[in-house]
Amino acid sequence: MVPVRADSRHKERSHGRSRPQKSRREAQALAPSGRRAGHGVLHPRGYAVYRVLEDYVRRKMRRAGYAEVRTPQLLPKEFWGRSGHWDKFGEHMFRVGDGELAMALKPMSCPCHVQIFNKGLRSWRELPIRYAEFGACHRNEPSGSLHGIMRTRAFEQDDAHVFCREQDVEGEVACFIALLGEAYRDLGFPDYEVALATRPAARAGDDATWDWSEAKLGDAARRCGLAPQIKPGEGAFYGPKLEFALRDRLGRSWQCGTVQLDGVLPQRLEASYVAPDGSRARPLMIHHAIFGSLGRMIAILLEHHGGVLPFWLSPDQVAVAPISKDQAGYGVDVLAAFEDAGIRAVAYDGADTLSRRIVAAHEMAVPVMAIVGGREMRDGRVSLRERDGLQADVPLAEAVSRLQARARPGALVAEAL
Numbered sequence: 060m061v062p063v064r065a066d067s068r069h070k071e072r073s074h075g076r077s078r079p080q081k082s083r084r085e086a087q088a089l090a091p092s093g094r095r096a097g098h099g100v101l102h103p104r105g106y107a108v109y110r111v112l113e114d115y116v117r118r119k120m121r122r123a124g125y126a127e128v129r130t131p132q133l134l135p136k137e138f139w140g141r142s143g144h145w146d147k148f149g150e151h152m153f154r155v156g157d158g159e160l161a162m163a164l165k166p167m168s169c170p171c172h173v174q175i176f177n178k179g180l181r182s183w184r185e186l187p188i189r190y191a192e193f194g195a196c197h198r199n200e201p202s203g204s205l206h207g208i209m210r211t212r213a214f215e216q217d218d219a220h221v222f223c224r225e226q227d228v229e230g231e232v233a234c235f236i237a238l239l240g241e242a243y244r245d246l247g248f249p250d251y252e253v254a255l256a257t258r259p260a261a262r263a264g265d266d267a268t269w270d271w272s273e274a275k276l277g278d279a280a281r282r283c284g285l286a287p288q289i290k291p292g293e294g295a296f297y298g299p300k301l302e303f304a305l306r307d308r309l310g311r312s313w314q315c316g317t318v319q320l321d322g323v324l325p326q327r328l329e330a331s332y333v334a335p336d337g338s339r340a341r342p343l344m345i346h347h348a349i350f351g352s353l354g355r356m357i358a359i360l361l362e363h364h365g366g367v368l369p370f371w372l373s374p375d376q377v378a379v380a381p382i383s384k385d386q387a388g389y390g391v392d393v394l395a396a397f398e399d400a401g402i403r404a405v406a407y408d409g410a411d412t413l414s415r416r417i418v419a420a421h422e423m424a425v426p427v428m429a430i431v432g433g434r435e436m437r438d439g440r441v442s443l444r445e446r447d448g449l450q451a452d453v454p455l456a457e458a459v460s461r462l463q464a465r466a467r468p469g470a471l472v473a474e475a476l
């Protein structure tokens with residue numbers, strides 16, 4: 060049987076499918092498959108995790124005052140010329156032309172967000188203005204630098220930009236660092252490292268601006284209790300950046316988050332706002348991402364958690380298994396109760412023995428099974444079984460509330476039954 064969701068359970072059941080046939084290897088294959096072209100695909104369970112991460116960041120950004128936007132993947136060469144990307148980044152861009160209009164796939168969303176900011180006259184009273192986008196980006200990386208699903212040529216990142224005044228910078232960066240720290244803790248990474256990448260040899264802007272920008276990022280990090288290591292010369296040509304690296308349980312370091320300060324792009328694309336004295340002023344732009352590439356983050360999570368994701372991230376959180384066909388109807392009710400409560404439930408109701416279905420759920424890394432027999436059906440209860448075999452017989456409503464509590468982001472430790 061292929062695990063099914065509530066909306067298709069009747070159809071699946073009527074086909075009388077047997078137990079899940081997927082191997083352990085398939086069970087763990089949650090992430091996009093690497094391809095020689097450097098592009099990946101997300102299989103259903105991998106995409107389920109992707110959606111959980113996306114929804115998680117979406118809620119966090121919305122609460123922090125970011126408006127989500129969507130910008131095109133294909134834009135004219137002329138646009139990339141004005142932004143400076145054609146000159147500075149052109150060799151990494153996929154170019155598309157129909158003979159009349161030269162276009163390129165976007166390698167990042169930043170200039171598009173400036174375009175949104177530039178629509179209409181902005182007042183200082185509106186600032187900071189914050190945009191977030193799950194931007195689908197393409198970069199023509201050299202084939203030698205491709206690394207499975209860790210480094211691809213096509214990826215989606217949790218991109219965000221803040222347009223603000225100088226006096227807002229430290230507070231905005233500190234707010235982002237707080238968001239990032241919460242997100243990393245929720246994913247199971249309590250510790251991370253931070254580095255301040257400073258001015259490179261080839262750069263835009265004068266030294267006074269660089270002095271100010273580097274000091275602001277450093278101050279914001281220290282305000283959040285961090286002590287950034289300095290990476291001399293590794294900043295972007297337009298400004299310094301803070302880089303955040305996760306440490307996984309094997310001690311390996313993965314650079315994921317970044318926040319960058321930029322006065323160049325607003326200037327190139329002529330972003331401005333009306334200052335309190337009525338003059339036109341140039342906003343500063345803060346670029347940031349918590350995860351970076353979402354596909355890469357899924358791969359890091361799988362490495363870190365040994366293929367068994369925490370409950371809140373699991374693609375299938377609970378497998379409902381009636382002991383015999385006599386409890387099939389009650390099993391459907393139980394599955395619906397979980398689904399209605401926002402818990403990702405699947406039916407393990409095939410003809411196989413219960414023990415085989417338990418093994419199958421284990422192989423699929425499903426964290427909890429809800430087993431229902433005659434007694435459970437009669438009393439409106441379920442038997443919750445953990446991966447380690449621990450079992451608790453509870454009323455259905457209690458089972459739902461227990462699993463709901465564990466589905467909260469960051470609830471990493473299995474509730475004691």
Ligand SMILES: [Zn+2]
Pocket residue numbers: 167168169218219220346347
């Ligand atoms: Zn950006």
